[in-house]
Amino acid sequence: EAAEARFIANNPLSKKQHELAVGVLPGGNTRTLLHTSPFPLTMKQGKGAYVWDKDGHKYLDLVGELTAGLYGHSNPVIRETIVSTFDNVGLSLGSTTVQEHKHAALLCSRFKLERVRMANTGTEANMHALAGARHFTSRRKVVVFSGGYHGAVFSFPNGKPAPNTVDKDDFVVVPRYNDVDLAVSTIKSTPDLAAVLVEPMQGAGGCIPGTKKFLHAIQDAAHEVGALYILDEVMTSRLAPYGLGVKLGLKPDLVTMGKYLGGGLAFGAFGGREKVMAVYDPRVEGSLAHSGTFNNNTLVMSVGYEALKRVFTEEACVELNQRGDRLRERLMQVTKVTKILFTGKGSLIGVHFVDKSLESITCGEDIQDKERRDLRDLFWFEMLEEGFWTTRRGFVALTLETEEHELEGFVEAVGEFVERHRDIV
């Protein structure tokens, strides 16, 4: 309560902004996830590795726009590409473009896809991948996992489709991620199964990595019953040079992507086996339409291409994820003997406050009813006071701009938090 009172006192302009915004936006906001009580902070500028709020506080940006902000706020390649595309190409040409081909070719070679198509968001990528799988198999049902998040209209918290999930009745939700037997038996016993859709590491579900055994077992089971295996790499493609699926030796029929692959602008893509992707080939009679005014807009195609080719190279990818692994280890060191747990892989970290010591978390159900929301909120308020911008629900996505010494500053702040609150952590 004291921390919340300080938050209110320290942020009068954000508070005012919120009061104005609720007059036109329900709840004052357009992204539910970003709503925080008593009001969200309004950021007004990002530069390099930092963001500034309306009241003038400076924060190290550890939100990284939920992985889409991989490049930070001031990458010169991105700036130069935006300006030169505007000056020399134009924004959207109402035609197929060279830029779309170039980005598609790069995505195919980098992520080992035979064919790819573009969209505007990860949600759309999953929507089209599911429609494609249904068309290809002439079946309808989709197996997904509790805690899975596949976009605004495809989320499955607590073992059920969220109320806004489209075609809710067509999803069969396996109640525990990483439970091999339960998943395999569900896949084998679901009639009319078109696809199994899974994140190789649950992102929004708490940065919980899928085990290699689990991800291979469900792939094999899907194939055994003639269903497609769709890997949602919207968050995880950044975790290894060719994506997490390739690193784990998986062979999905379709892969969905998005976030940072548009260079920080709105982006989505889905791709995979040539035979499956042919359902979207307009030269084939009876194929599916896949339209979208901005699917191939020159700005995103150019920026996404240059950023992946020149900035997030395979070497940069390895280095960033090593930096993340080192950070996670350091965070665990300073929180030893507490009930705070850091999950995830490489540059994506989940922060969990639970009511008893846990070695690891293999699915959301491990921590259901054990989460200490009071402590989580206290952590968020106090990290803000220390100058660190993290998500309230405990998610950290590193950007390329963040340097080792800045991360060490975060480790120190977390260590001090633990010391300050010894009695409750």
Ligand code: PLP
């Ligand atoms: N799939 C996963 C795994 C995601 O984490 C997200 C977004 O967080 C999406 C899909 C949806 O992407 P978008 O927000 O671009 O629609």
